[in-house]
Amino acid sequence: MPKLIRIEDGQFVSADDPFTHVADDEGMPPGDVIISLTRFSAEGDALISQGRAVGVRIEPDEEVEALAYDLPKLAVVAVAFPKYRDGRGFSTSHLLRQRFGFKGEVRAVGEVLREEANFLTRCGCDSFETADGSSPEQWAHAANRHRHVYQRASDGRIPAFTERAES
Amino acid sequence: MYQYDTIDKEFLADRAAEFKQQVERRLAGEITEDQFKMLRLRNGLYLQLHAYMLRVAIPYGSLNATQLRKLADIGRRYDKGYGHFTTRTNLQFHWIKLREAPAILEELATVDLHAIQTSGNCIRNVTSDPYAGATAEEIDDPRVWSEAIRQWSMLHPEFSHLPRKFKFAVTAAPKDRTAARVHDIGLVVRRARDGTMGFEVIVGGGMGRTPYVGPTIKEFLPANRLFSYLDATLRVYNRHGRRDNAYKARIKILVAALGAEEFRRQVEEEWEKVGPGADMPDTEIARIRAAFSVKAFDTLVNRSEAFETAKAADPAFARFARNNLKPHKRPGYTIVEISLKGIGDTPGDATSDQMDAVADLGERYGQNDIRITHEQNLVLPHVKLDDAHAVFQGLAAAGLATPNINLISDIIACPGLDYCALANARAIPIAQDIAHRFADQDRAELVGELKIKISGCINACGHHHVGHIGILGVDKKGEEFYQLTLGGSGAEDAEVGKMLGPALPADRVTDAIDTIVEVYLRERADGERFLDTFRRTGVAPFKEAVYAEAH
């Protein structure tokens, strides 16, 4: 089974990935799948009723709001970063966690690089299909380089202004 | 001034350590140049024509003497003994080696300086009023909000991969010294009738290929709701700004495409959802405010006998006082502007020795407070009139007493093709040539306030669009040509300059400026600045004179 990096109990670990990414023009394999928003609109309910776990992949130009009603049914939302520079996925992850209270897995897919680990984690991604072959240790190192943060975010880290108020 | 606490200091140390590891990975070949480029840009490191350039952030243009001495020291040890102050109130070193950049950042961190987000598609260094805390005009200290924005924007989780760069200006005085209306977001502190503090929020101004004076998106945003409103604005931009074309990716293009009204509606709708939970706690704003309010001013009278005597005895000082000293809010104090536009010098350049000299004067006479202006000059904001002559003499000894603030030789120029990988033409020699032509200070004072701004390419780092006279270097079939615009302003009366006519070859530019000045002197009514005359007469008499001579 393919591997990905996942946050479990606050630690970055290597985990089995039971999901298969299925493109719109591919046949539907058995088991847990991640499909596009378009395909989910057409086939999502049927797939879920078959008892499998279903995830949806959100592209940068797709509005996560379109998924709001269906989120409780989803195991995974895969946020796509086709280019690491394309930052729309950070807003998608943020909204999934903060506005829609999504508790399932938010997975970063695409050009997912170690040097972006800090931003991805802070915006609420908790699993990572890395594009640079990073080990969980390397990923954890990159994500945890900074002892302090200045903003509230989805990772729950205490921002500087709270640290100061409490000291 | 705001003092960095352990949190701020550890943040900078961690950031320097992170960049060191990233550089090591790049030099070891573990990451590609494409992947590394954004990492180095986020730390202000560009590849220019001759070497790497390191752009050091000077947050809201404010430094203490120790910091300025460190910059001087780095200039000596890692560069060629100088640095270049920019229109974003940053300092650029032009001769940096990639392998030495991590050591420089480590050294900068020891004096609470950094190069974080001085480039890249993220929130850049905030521009603020160089007279903050010193001018009687201001209704609040804009540095308080600038520092809060600095903290909020540092490695922002959601807004560090924007469609394009993002620049803030914050001012609290009716006279705008920040060019707030040509920033991505300009914040102007306002007070409501009931005394509540808030901001006029201007979004989508900018220069570059498509210049816009930004529309006001919110007339009055209560100050304690600033950060939720910024979250909403940046989120609308991050999600909907164009990413298919770098020249159309700034927020100004989104605002213009949607129209200010629709953009405002989208921001308000998002803001409603964001809610006050995203605002910075009042306690943190109060903590920052306290750091800026400590100033030990002596109780003095308005008139300084020492100052008056020195002016009477030393005409050079009298001239300096006329042009470079500005009114301070406290009796017996003055704001000293230090011109980095010596006649024939490179605009904005300061040698390490000059930086040391300013640091010494700032420490001795200026409450250890030194500012950078977006017009590429330095400011000592709190000098006693009694000490002004001593400061002048110190500056003169360092070659920094040029008495030309806001005059025709106080020219903004980008580094241009002498250094910059993006430039089409040189900017520096044009500035030098014009300054030489107007080296006669009597004539320069007769002409009065006249702001010339020169950019070596359409990206407009030299702010040519908002120059009273703007000069844009273009490439015409392989030759350097210069396009003149007139009537621009980056101040509270912001306006984009109007094209004068066909571009001129390099050797015709200074003559054209001379002609424009002569037309102004002929046409001006009593008390009119160049800009006032131009606004009254329009471009016609200037155009006629410049192009009549060309035939």
Add this chain to the structure above:
Amino acid sequence: MKALTANRLDDGEVVFWNKGAWVERFADAELFADDATGEAAEGQGKSQPNTVIDVYLIDLIESEGLWAPLSFRERIRALGPLNHPTHGKQAEGGAAIEALRHAAGASRSTGRVNLIKRK
């Protein structure tokens, strides 16, 4: 006539190709009389992404009996910033530097597009 140029990764220095090595002086650059040789060198240069970055061929013209880059931008790269005559490669002076100073031609590089992406 063409030459191959780049910036060295670790210090950003402008360098020129000469028979498999990168040299700092334009006067030491290998000159390519035909496109095929130049393009072959360019291919080799680009295969060293951890030594140099921004590898490209530049056009040359004759100036004072020596070869100089056609574009003004490339002449500035081969000299240094003209506002500081003692900074950069031009500091050593001599006939080769003088020839570069006096050459005339285009201010822009040929074959370079979308410079906003370079940085």
